[in-house]
Amino acid sequence: MIEFQGVSYRYSSSEENVLKDINLKIAQGDWVALLGHNGSGKSTLAKLMNGILMPTKGQVFVNGVLLNEETVWEIRHEVGMVFQNPENQFVGTTVIDDVAFGLENMAIPREEMESRIDESLKVVGMTDYKLQEPYRLSGGQKQRIAIAGVLAMMPQVIIFDEATTMLDPSGRKELLETMKYVREKRDITFVSITHDLNEAVWADRVIVLEDGAIWFEGTPQTLLEKRESLQSTGLRPPFVAQLTDELRKNGITFEQQPLHHKDLVKQLWTLHSKT
Amino acid sequence: MDITFKDVTYTYQPNTPFEHLALNQLNFQIPKGSFTAIVGHTGSGKSTLIQHLNGLLRPSEGTVSIGGFELTNEKNKQIKALRKKVGMVFQYPEHQLFEETVKKDILFGPKNFDVAVSDDQLLKVIDMVGLEPEILERSPFDLSGGQKRRVAIASILILEPELLVLDEPTAGLDPLGQKQMMELFSQLHRKQDITVVLVTHQMEDVLAYANQMLVLENGRVSLKGKPIQVFQYKDYLRQIGLDIPEVIEFLEYLEKETGLAIPYRGQALTELGTSIAKWVKDGDA
Numbered sequence: 391m392i393e394f395q396g397v398s399y400r401y402s403s404s405e406e407n408v409l410k411d412i413n414l415k416i417a418q419g420d421w422v423a424l425l426g427h428n429g430s431g432k433s434t435l436a437k438l439m440n441g442i443l444m445p446t447k448g449q450v451f452v453n454g455v456l457l458n459e460e461t462v463w464e465i466r467h468e469v470g471m472v473f474q475n476p477e478n479q480f481v482g483t484t485v486i487d488d489v490a491f492g493l494e495n496m497a498i499p500r501e502e503m504e505s506r507i508d509e510s511l512k513v514v515g516m517t518d519y520k521l522q523e524p525y526r527l528s529g530g531q532k533q534r535i536a537i538a539g540v541l542a543m544m545p546q547v548i549i550f551d552e553a554t555t556m557l558d559p560s561g562r563k564e565l566l567e568t569m570k571y572v573r574e575k576r577d578i579t580f581v582s583i584t585h586d587l588n589e590a591v592w593a594d595r596v597i598v599l600e601d602g603a604i605w606f607e608g609t610p611q612t613l614l615e616k617r618e619s620l621q622s623t624g625l626r627p628p629f630v631a632q633l634t635d636e637l638r639k640n641g642i643t644f645e646q647q648p649l650h651h652k653d654l655v656k657q658l659w660t661l662h663s664k665t
Numbered sequence: 666m667d668i669t670f671k672d673v674t675y676t677y678q679p680n681t682p683f684e685h686l687a688l689n690q691l692n693f694q695i696p697k698g699s700f701t702a703i704v705g706h707t708g709s710g711k712s713t714l715i716q717h718l719n720g721l722l723r724p725s726e727g728t729v730s731i732g733g734f735e736l737t738n739e740k741n742k743q744i745k746a747l748r749k750k751v752g753m754v755f756q757y758p759e760h761q762l763f764e765e766t767v768k769k770d771i772l773f774g775p776k777n778f779d780v781a782v783s784d785d786q787l788l789k790v791i792d793m794v795g796l797e798p799e800i801l802e803r804s805p806f807d808l809s810g811g812q813k814r815r816v817a818i819a820s821i822l823i824l825e826p827e828l829l830v831l832d833e834p835t836a837g838l839d840p841l842g843q844k845q846m847m848e849l850f851s852q853l854h855r856k857q858d859i860t861v862v863l864v865t866h867q868m869e870d871v872l873a874y875a876n877q878m879l880v881l882e883n884g885r886v887s888l889k890g891k892p893i894q895v896f897q898y899k900d901y902l903r904q905i906g907l908d909i910p911e912v913i914e915f916l917e918y919l920e921k922e923t924g925l926a927i928p929y930r931g932q933a934l935t936e937l938g939t940s941i942a943k944w945v946k947d948g949d950a
Contacts, residue, residue, distance in 0.1 A: 403807075427839040427840075427841055427842070428809060428810055428811055428838065428839045428842060429809050474837075528707065555837055556836065556837055558866035558908075559866055559867065559868070559908045560866075560906060560907075560908055585839040585840055586840075624839055624840065624841035624842075625839075625840060625841075626840035626841070626844070629911045629912065629915065630915075632934055633915070633934055633937065633938060633941075635938075636934050636935055636937065636938025636939075636942075637938050637941060637942050637945075639935075639938060640938055640939055640942030640943075641942065641946070642942050642945055642946075651914075651915055651918050652918075655918060655919055655922050655923065656922075658919075658923070658941065658945055659922065659923050661945045662923065662944065662945045662948070
């Protein structure tokens with residue numbers, strides 16, 4: 391779906407490459423979490439996926455099409471983006487206007503527009519807020535509307551560029567639940583850029599960037615097993631991984647690395663029942 | 666600086682159709698030298714409250730005492746002297762940087778208060794926030810997000826405040842940056858004996874750093890105490906839209922699913938690991 395071949399990127403104001411010879415493939419229907427601390431290059435990588443930036447060296451392919459000045463508009467229909475600041479992505483005066491905005495630009499017939507808007511608002515659970523003014527919504531709700539706006543365009547990929555970073559913890563949970571639900575309902579590729587490992591554990595695959603290069607690529611389980619070296623990348627092992635460590639020190643052997651509360655408690659219960 | 670709110674009420678746009686009661690007969694005390702966290706969902710009155718701490722807002726009714734200063738509905742001529750002693754770190758303070766160099770930005774506050782700053786003081790404050798002296802001559806706009814925020818905080822610390830008011834100071838930083846920032850405030854609190862008031866949604870930080878916690882709801886203090894005591898009221902906190910620290914949430918879930926009850930008294934993870942492991946192996950904790 392998305393492929394990077396030897397991609398490097400350098401901002402014109404700087405002499406150093408922020409991305410260094412990146413090779414990666416993201417398959418259709420995958421949920422890939424892109425992790426790294428501030429300044430690791432993860433947002434730059436995301437911006438290269440839909441042509442907001444063009445590589446200094448190397449090539450980016452979306453759906454087999456080489457991303458360049460000529461194909462960028464066509465590719466942007468396929469790759470939607472939800473940004474960090476919920477305040478900065480509203481254009482409409484009501485929720486419904488806002489979701490309609492992208493469709494109006496694509497000259498979609500009215501009837502189809504309406505059904506797509508309804509569908510999208512339904513998936514993010516915001517149907518009841520259709521006629522609300524966006525400024526009255528909470529941060530989490532605003533981001534859900536932003537997702538609805540992107541969904542209505544029916545892209546094949548959605549990039550979440552630190553979409554949860556500016557939210558408070560309950561907003562973050564709410565958005566994550568929405569993301570999980572959307573994934574169940576629609577066959578869409580997700581790329582979520584984050585520094586929150588609690589968010590990344592829900593992805594199929596995790597890529598950790600460090601200093602502009604790929605430092606790790608694999609499942610969330612394998613990443614959490616590397617937790618000691620994880621600290622060096624500025625990421626904090628989630629609570630569950632830390633507690634799992636303490637349990638291991640006390641002689642508990644886990645069948646596989648627990649990812650979240652439910653997973654950990656289930657494994658503990660099974661172990662307890664065996665004794 | 667001791668802080669006392671006595672029957673403080675604040676009304677936005679009084680006598681208009683938009684009249685809104687943000688603080689409602691608020692009473693509480695924050696002792697000098699404490700680290701107090703104020704929590705509450707959006708609209709509970711947190712921002713209105715902290716704007717009273719340096720006289721950005723004056724109470725509609727009641728009295729706010731801060732150190733030797735008294736703030737009422739009357740205009741107070743000492744407000745500038747108060748503002749010198751109260752450092753306010755607003756959300757995303759880096760948005761307030763504007764000078765050509767970091768040095769000029771840090772010296773802007775002292776200039777306004779006619780305070781002379783020696784190079785030694787400047788270097789000390791830069792070191793305090795974990796930056797290198799070379800940064801002083803750089804443009805604040807060429808810095809990373811985390812560095813910018815440190816500069817903004819340095820420009821507040823340079824005035825040597827006695828009270829530091831922090832509004833969501835770690836929002837938007839990565840986990841390492843968040844931890845470093847909180848450690849910095851905790852150090853200032855311990856070593857320089859600064860009174861800290863922290864407004865936050867990060868309950869983990871409240872549990873780790875605060876020695877007192879106020880919960881605001883509808884412009885009133887609905888709970889007050891040590892964080893560990895306040896977090897016992899899990900159901901109430903959830904009901905008013907607040908989070909519970911993850912460790913407490915986990916122990917609650919563990920009990921619900923397995924019947925294993927481990928009351929949380931602030932144990933380190935090491936101790937929790939031992940208790941849970943014992944239960945797994947022996948059948949009881």
